[in-house]
Amino acid sequence: MSGSEVVIVGGGVTGLSAGWWLARSGVKVTVLDKFIVGWEASGRNGGGASHYSSPLFDEEQRMWPQMDELLGYPTEHQKGRILIAMTERQWEQYRFIAERHTRLNHPVELLDVKQVQEAVPLAGDNCFGGVHYKFGGHANPQRTVQAYAWALQDLGGKIIQHSPVTGFETAGGKVTAVKTANATYGCDAVVVAAGPQIPQLMAQLGVDVPLAAARAEMIITEPAPMMPLGGVDGHKIYGRQTLRGNLAYGGGPHEWLDVDATGPAARPSTPLARNLAKRLAELLPKAAHLNVIRSWAGVIENSPDGRPIIDRLTSPDNVVVASMSSVGFGLSPASGHAIRDLVIDGKCSFADIDILKLSRFDGLEKDWREKRGWMPIA
Amino acid sequence: MELNFNGTDLCAVNGTRSAPEARYDLVVVGAGPSGIAAAIDGAAAGQSVLLVDENPVSGWLMGNDTPLYFGGRMTSATQNSDRMLEAIFMSMPDLESAMEAGVELLLGTTAWGVYRNGPGVNSLPDQVVGLADRDRSWMVGFKKIVIATGARDLAIAFPGWNQPGVMGAAALTMLLTRYDAFAGRRLLILGSHDLALETALLALDKGLEVAGLVEVRDAPQGSAALVEKLAAAGVAIHCGQSIKATKGGLDGVEGATLTDGTDFVCDTICVAIGLVPSIELVDAMHGARTLNAQRGGYIPAGEPNVITVGDCAGLADTGFDHVAYRMDWVRAALKTNAPDTIICQCEEVTLADLIGVQPPQYLDRPPAIQARSLDTLLQDGPANPDQIKRLTRSGMGVCQGRRCRDQVAMLLAIESDKPFGTIPLATHRAPVRPLPLKILAEWDEPAAMDAAWDVWFGIPTQWVPVEDIGTPQEDAHREMLYTGMYK
Numbered sequence: 001m002s003g004s005e006v007v008i009v010g011g012g013v014t015g016l017s018a019g020w021w022l023a024r025s026g027v028k029v030t031v032l033d034k035f036i037v038g039w040e041a042s043g044r045n046g047g048g049a050s051h052y053s054s055p056l057f058d059e060e061q062r063m064w065p066q067m068d069e070l071l072g073y074p075t076e077h078q079k080g081r082i083l084i085a086m087t088e089r090q091w092e093q094y095r096f097i098a099e100r101h102t103r104l105n106h107p108v109e110l111l112d113v114k115q116v117q118e119a120v121p122l123a124g125d126n127c128f129g130g131v132h133y134k135f136g137g138h139a140n141p142q143r144t145v146q147a148y149a150w151a152l153q154d155l156g157g158k159i160i161q162h163s164p165v166t167g168f169e170t171a172g173g174k175v176t177a178v179k180t181a182n183a184t185y186g187c188d189a190v191v192v193a194a195g196p197q198i199p200q201l202m203a204q205l206g207v208d209v210p211l212a213a214a215r216a217e218m219i220i221t222e223p224a225p226m227m228p229l230g231g232v233d234g235h236k237i238y239g240r241q242t243l244r245g246n247l248a249y250g251g252g253p254h255e256w257l258d259v260d261a262t263g264p265a266a267r268p269s270t271p272l273a274r275n276l277a278k279r280l281a282e283l284l285p286k287a288a289h290l291n292v293i294r295s296w297a298g299v300i301e302n303s304p305d306g307r308p309i310i311d312r313l314t315s316p317d318n319v320v321v322a323s324m325s326s327v328g329f330g331l332s333p334a335s336g337h338a339i340r341d342l343v344i345d346g347k348c349s350f351a352d353i354d355i356l357k358l359s360r361f362d363g364l365e366k367d368w369r370e371k372r373g374w375m376p377i378a
Numbered sequence: 379m380e381l382n383f384n385g386t387d388l389c390a391v392n393g394t395r396s397a398p399e400a401r402y403d404l405v406v407v408g409a410g411p412s413g414i415a416a417a418i419d420g421a422a423a424g425q426s427v428l429l430v431d432e433n434p435v436s437g438w439l440m441g442n443d444t445p446l447y448f449g450g451r452m453t454s455a456t457q458n459s460d461r462m463l464e465a466i467f468m469s470m471p472d473l474e475s476a477m478e479a480g481v482e483l484l485l486g487t488t489a490w491g492v493y494r495n496g497p498g499v500n501s502l503p504d505q506v507v508g509l510a511d512r513d514r515s516w517m518v519g520f521k522k523i524v525i526a527t528g529a530r531d532l533a534i535a536f537p538g539w540n541q542p543g544v545m546g547a548a549a550l551t552m553l554l555t556r557y558d559a560f561a562g563r564r565l566l567i568l569g570s571h572d573l574a575l576e577t578a579l580l581a582l583d584k585g586l587e588v589a590g591l592v593e594v595r596d597a598p599q600g601s602a603a604l605v606e607k608l609a610a611a612g613v614a615i616h617c618g619q620s621i622k623a624t625k626g627g628l629d630g631v632e633g634a635t636l637t638d639g640t641d642f643v644c645d646t647i648c649v650a651i652g653l654v655p656s657i658e659l660v661d662a663m664h665g666a667r668t669l670n671a672q673r674g675g676y677i678p679a680g681e682p683n684v685i686t687v688g689d690c691a692g693l694a695d696t697g698f699d700h701v702a703y704r705m706d707w708v709r710a711a712l713k714t715n716a717p718d719t720i721i722c723q724c725e726e727v728t729l730a731d732l733i734g735v736q737p738p739q740y741l742d743r744p745p746a747i748q749a750r751s752l753d754t755l756l757q758d759g760p761a762n763p764d765q766i767k768r769l770t771r772s773g774m775g776v777c778q779g780r781r782c783r784d785q786v787a788m789l790l791a792i793e794s795d796k797p798f799g800t801i802p803l804a805t806h807r808a809p810v811r812p813l814p815l816k817i818l819a820e821w822d823e824p825a826a827m828d829a830a831w832d833v834w835f836g837i838p839t840q841w842v843p844v845e846d847i848g849t850p851q852e853d854a855h856r857e858m859l860y861t862g863m864y865k
Binding site (some may be wrong): 037051054055057060068072073097108143146149151154162191214215219233236237252253254255256257265267268269273275278279280281287291294296297299305306307321327340371374377378 | 383386460493517664747771775816818839840844
């Protein structure tokens with residue numbers, strides 16, 4: 001496929017990583033984005049990179065420590081995470097997770113309260129204990145997205161921003177071009193990685209991709225003194241200490257939305273910031289005096305089972321569709337690799353990703369959103 | 379694993395939010411003259427009215443130039459909140475009238491966010507404003523809100539501006555007229571439009587020394603009467619000048635040198651180049667706004683139930699183009715500022731790193747990133763301050779961009795050779811004032827919120843390790859980690 005042209009619809013972290021992997025294989029890549037790279041969920045998430053439930057996990061773990069060097073730009077990747085239990089029930093749950101990791105040969109260590117506080121000085125003595133993942137980690141989503149974009153350009157790829165895709169041209173069972181309002185981009189293959197807009201785009205190709213969009217929120221504090229370990233989860237919130245020292249945290253209830261072909265109309269945050277603040281002040285009581293300086297929201301999509309859809313279609317047969325089902329940032333080094341393999345070889349070279357095929361939703365009931373209660377509030 | 383869907387997502391936000399603690403027909407944010415008048419009008423019309431004002435703010439906030447650019451030149455009297463409260467009542471007799479008219483008044487109370495249903499959110503039971511005082515935060519419902527948050531100081535970087543003693547005209551005016559708590563003695567004032575002239579005359583009236591005014595343009599910009607009054611007081615306006623260098627010591631500013639070499643001894647440099655309507659609340663609630671150069675910058679476009687009054691709605695239009703004037707100052711500063719002149723004080727982003735779109739100093743800068751710059755970024759699309767913020771951290775700090783957001787936008791306009799109005803406004807986000815976690819926290823949240831709370835979506839199949847699917851482990855996982863959703 002070297003020298004062929006691939007158009008990627010969507011300059012989020014998944015599309016950009018796919019573009020970067022393809023460009024590394026000598027493919028001519030053009031990424032089309034409706035606005036600026038990483039402007040939606042890819043630049044608004046918690047930055048975690050520890051997705052042991054995914055078939056892409058091993059590749060995620062293999063790639064992250066190399067990413068700064070391979071991309072040539074900093075991602076702020078840091079290794080390791082700690083899960084701190086704030087209730088007896090959480091401690092039971094987290095030990096269950098730890099046992100599971102041990103069974104799967106992922107290195108973890110149970111920490112007592114004192115050990116938790118050594119690794120996470122902002123934690124209090126009110127916790128029950130912690131689980132130290134000696135794998136996984138976190139990175140800066142906004143810096144990473146730009147790193148992919150720049151690395152892709154350095155390999156000759158093109159990034160066309162402010163160019164929403166409006167449709168496709170097809171011939172002979174293939175997509176031959178991708179259209180925007182101002183231009184038409186001829187292609188040998190297409191990757192559709194447009195997040196919540198995937199269903200509308202794929203409907204134009206007669207393909208039903210069941211995805212539902214929702215809004216989730218985060219808060220960030222002023223900088224705190226740097227802790228030995230910045231990837232701190234627990235108490236049903238997730239987040240990280242940035243390398244600047246800020247605590248960025250999310251979690252809690254989401255709001256289902258309808259998103260049209262142009263993308264989210266807005267990404268308003270809500271008073272949920274107060275409920276996040278409560279849990280963060282409980283998780284890290286020695287940070288309770290720190291000022292919250294921003295809150296924000298992002299819109300992410302989920303598939304009916306919450307697992308990604310990464311699949312090369314049979315018709316048109318030169319289209320790969322990729323939604324990471326609300327868990328895309330951390331897995332991006334691996335999802336991009338998988339997409340590259342599907343585009344070039346038709347098969348993922350490093351993992352069995354059949355579980356991510358779109359066909360698992362063949363026969364899905366039409367009212368799957370209603371049944372799950374994944375409907376916008378009327 | 380079989381999932382039994384019942385039409386309800388127990389982890390969705392639906393129905394989990396608390397009701398507002400109180401409801402008013404009218405909430406007025408900001409107890410300046412316009413806010414007080416709006417509150418009295420509302421009460422006179424028989425409405426229940428709550429009037430809140432963040433002042434007196436804490437000494438910590440003042441030290442971080444919030445809400446105004448105090449530049450560390452407040453006396454220790456500002457640490458005494460009782461004295462400050464008394465000073466506010468003394469300086470604003472209309473507050474008593476408002477209370478007599480039936481207005482409920484809360485001073486020292488910040489409105490940090492306004493929330494309502496609209497695009498992207500439909501889960502709010504009411505339209506609410508988030509309030510906070512020294513002890514806690516709470517939500518208040520309203521039928522109508524009047525935002526009278528005034529205008530804040532425009533800051534402009536020059537060599538040595540990032541030290542105590544460089545402050546804004548609105549902050550100086552507040553310290554002089556309201557609190558009698560200004561710690562300086564001798565001022566150099568930047569600007570010569572009415573704001574600068576009035577600030578100079580006020581300072582003189584309060585017995586301070588004014589070393590001079592500095593004007594970047596070739597002639598004084600303000601009204602002839604004020605210019606004449608200042609001349610009569612023996613204060614010179616140095617035209618065609620900007621600040622080349624400052625002298626500083628332990629307590630900050632000790633002097634300044636103009637581009638023509640004129641030296642001044644002063645303990646304070648007051649930036650009186652312009653005021654910016656304080657539209658943080660309006661913008662953070664996705665309220666419509668528009669750029670109006672004659673009225674001080676971005677101003678609210680106006681909505682039926684979100685009223686803005688006073689300087690927040692736009693400075694009085696005298697025909698003066700504030701944006702063009704500010705741009706002249708920034709252009710002049712570009713000639714005198716060094717590459718290492720700090721633009722964003724909180725995050726210590728230098729001019730060179732801002733224009734070079736370089737990451738913060740604590741990150742490595744491999745060759746590839748050193749080759750990147752605003753010029754290379756502009757090849758991908760027009761400059762966007764929010765993108766620059768992500769990459770350089772300018773505006774990401776604890777002052778929430780109050781000191782740098784305007785000048786970053788102007789620098790982007792100049793460097794990309796585009797009109798100021800083409801540069802998007804960097805987003806404002808709630809809380810629009812820094813609020814400690816323990817204050818912002820909803821400690822008495824409804825049980826429904828906790829019941830719905832999951833770390834992510836609460837989809838059981840989302841996190842089952844792929845190795846466990848179809849094994850007894852899958853059910854064990856669901857039993858242990860998901861306690862309600864699809865049972």
